[in-house]
Amino acid sequence: xxxxxxxxxxxxxxxxxxxxxxxxxxxxxxxxxxxxxxxxxxxxxxxxxxxxxxxxxxxxxxxxxxxxxxxxxxxxxxxxxxxxxxxxxxxxxxxxxxxxxxxxxxxxxxxxxxxxxxxxxxxxxxxxxxxxxxxxxxxxxxxxxxxxxxxxxxxxxxxx
DNA sequence: GCCAACGTTGGC
DNA sequence: GCCAACGTTGGC
Numbered sequence: 738x739x740x741x742x743x744x745x746x747x748x749x750x751x752x753x754x755x756x757x758x759x760x761x762x763x764x765x766x767x768x769x770x771x772x773x774x775x776x777x778x779x780x781x782x783x784x785x786x787x788x789x790x791x792x793x794x795x796x797x798x799x800x801x802x803x804x805x806x807x808x809x810x811x812x813x814x815x816x817x818x819x820x821x822x823x824x825x826x827x828x829x830x831x832x833x834x835x836x837x838x839x840x841x842x843x844x845x846x847x848x849x850x851x852x853x854x855x856x857x858x859x860x861x862x863x864x865x866x867x868x869x870x871x872x873x874x875x876x877x878x879x880x881x882x883x884x885x886x887x888x889x890x891x892x893x894x895x896x897x
Numbered sequence: 898g899c900c901a902a903c904g905t906t907g908g909c
Numbered sequence: 910g911c912c913a914a915c916g917t918t919g920g921c
Binding site for chain 3: 744756792793797826851870871873
């Protein structure tokens with residue numbers, strides 16, 4: 738089983754949206770990056786777990802956990818001119834972009850902010866905390882995964 | 898809102 | 910194949 742981290746902007750689609758879906762399940766569409774496409778295609782497996790990360794928000798950070806529930810399949814939103822991420826170079830006979838289905842598991846007990854992740858020596862190798870990183874989906878090692886789950890149980894400095 | 902970093906596009 | 914221009918991401 739592999740571990741992942743997946744970013745989304747909460748104003749557009751946050752973890753509460755996923756949790757409210759039927760079965761807590763929705764496809765992760767709109768990926769238009771070849772590295773991510775290839776990860777979906779070659780490495781994503783049902784049963785993998787992923788952190789849900791909120792980006793482009795006041796306190797960016799990890800907010801919850803979800804599970805991969807499908808293998809990669811064509812992202813149909815690329816075929817529709819009315820879609821924001823329409824790509825005329827992708828068509829149903831030769832789909833360029835893929836998506837996977839994700840299922841909500843749980844919120845973390847607290848948000849783990851990016852600032853805290855960056856301050857953590859054990860996580861210094863994560864792509865998330867490295868300069869100029871722009872990948873919206875990235876692998877997480879088992880060690881990093883477990884370390885973050887331990888951080889979840891820490892008291893935050895202002896907890897009193 | 899600003900802007901650094903990065904990926905993609907397309908002219909040559 | 911090079912590289913400037915452009916668009917996007919995403920922290921701050």
